[in-house]
Structures are given as structure tokens and as C-alpha cells.
Amino acid sequence: MPDEATRRTDLADLVSSRMKELDLSYRTLAARTVDPESPDEGPTWTRGTLENLAKGLKVKVPGPEKVRGLAAGLALPHRLVQDAMRAQFFxxxxxxxxxxxxxxxxxxxxxxxxxxxxxxxxxxxxxxxxxxxxxxxxxx
Known part of the structure; x- marks a missing residue:
């Protein structure tokens, strides 16, 4: 994992900009992050984790269900969110x-x-x- 000075923020930037475009709060976005492949599981992200991500604080690498949930919450194509995740974390x-x-x-x-x-x-x-x-x- 890159150190703090060189760490990328592709996913954080995508989340922040899309939240502004859609005028979403962290709480509202968190409620929308439902994985389309397992909707009965409910939201995949918490308000706090989304806020930490957007503010550039360390968060765990999201698994596939979280990436799908975030894409749904942001109303973006899955692969766009997946690409940003790969860039930021790997x-x-x-x-x-x-x-x-x-x-x-x-x-x-x-x-x-x-x-x-x-x-x-x-x-x-x-x-x-x-x-x-x-x-x-x-x-x-």
C-alpha cells in the first residue's frame, strides 16, 4: 500500500464529486449502497466509512459487494467504481x-x-x- 504522501484518491474523489452532483449526504448515500445482487442484505456502507473515505482517511479495501453497492448508491456504472477502487487501493x-x-x-x-x-x-x-x-x- 502506498504511503500517505503518494496514496491515490481516485475512489474518494469519485465519491465526493458524485455526492455533490446528486446533492447527497453521507447518511443518504449510505442508505442507498445496496448491492443489487443481494438486496436483502441492506446497505453495504456506513455513514462513517463513507465520510472517512471521502476525507482521505484510511479505510479497508472494499469487497465486491461493497463496490456494487457503492455503484448503486452513486448511480454509476459498476466498472467505473471498480476502476476507481483498483486505482486507489492497488x-x-x-x-x-x-x-x-x-x-x-x-x-x-x-x-x-x-x-x-x-x-x-x-x-x-x-x-x-x-x-x-x-x-x-x-x-x-
Whole structure:
């Protein structure tokens, strides 16, 4: 885990900005964080944990049910919240490239993507795009 001086705040920033957009309090957001895959379990986040997250204080790495619940609470696509979580807690950037895969894009996850030059980012995206268009050989 990166030290405090270098720790990323992608998820915290996403939560803070979305709360402002939707005019939500921490308590209201907490009540909305219900995992769509297990709605009977109720909210997955507490007011205090959300406030700590948004203020940049340390919180535990959220599990899949919490990520789904937070996405629901913020009314955002699951993968957007998932990408922010990976970036903040694991320093992994998610780069999506359109292609011919099951979900219509290829996901490349790597560390320190943001430190690459624009030229190197373009090269990486091209590699991922080419890779996503490769088809496995037919097995007859």
C-alpha cells in the first residue's frame, strides 16, 4: 500500500464529486449502497466509512459487494467504481480499448499508466486493440 504522501484518491474523489452532483449526504448515500445482487442484505456502507473515505482517511479495501453497492448508491456504472477502487487501493489503472470481445471492449490493467508519455499510451492502446481483435484458432 502506498504511503500517505503518494496514496491515490481516485475512489474518494469519485465519491465526493458524485455526492455533490446528486446533492447527497453521507447518511443518504449510505442508505442507498445496496448491492443489487443481494438486496436483502441492506446497505453495504456506513455513514462513517463513507465520510472517512471521502476525507482521505484510511479505510479497508472494499469487497465486491461493497463496490456494487457503492455503484448503486452513486448511480454509476459498476466498472467505473471498480476502476476507481483498483486505482486507489492497488495503484492499478484500467485502460479500456474498444474491440470485439464479449463486453465490446478490452480491459488492460497496469500500474503507473498515468506516468507514460502520450506516445507510449497510444502505443499501448494500439497493442491492446490489436490483441482484442485476434481470434483464437478454431478447434475442429
Amino acid at each position: 495503484d492499478i489503472d484500467s485502460v479500456r480499448v474498444e474491440g470485439e470481445t464479449l463486453d465490446e471492449d478490452t480491459l488492460v490493467m497496469l500500474r503507473h499508466y498515468e506516468t507514460l508519455s502520450p506516445e507510449d499510451r497510444l502505443k499501448l492502446r494500439k497493442i491492446a486493440e490489436d490483441w482484442s481483435q485476434m481470434r483464437p484458432p478454431s478447434v475442429d
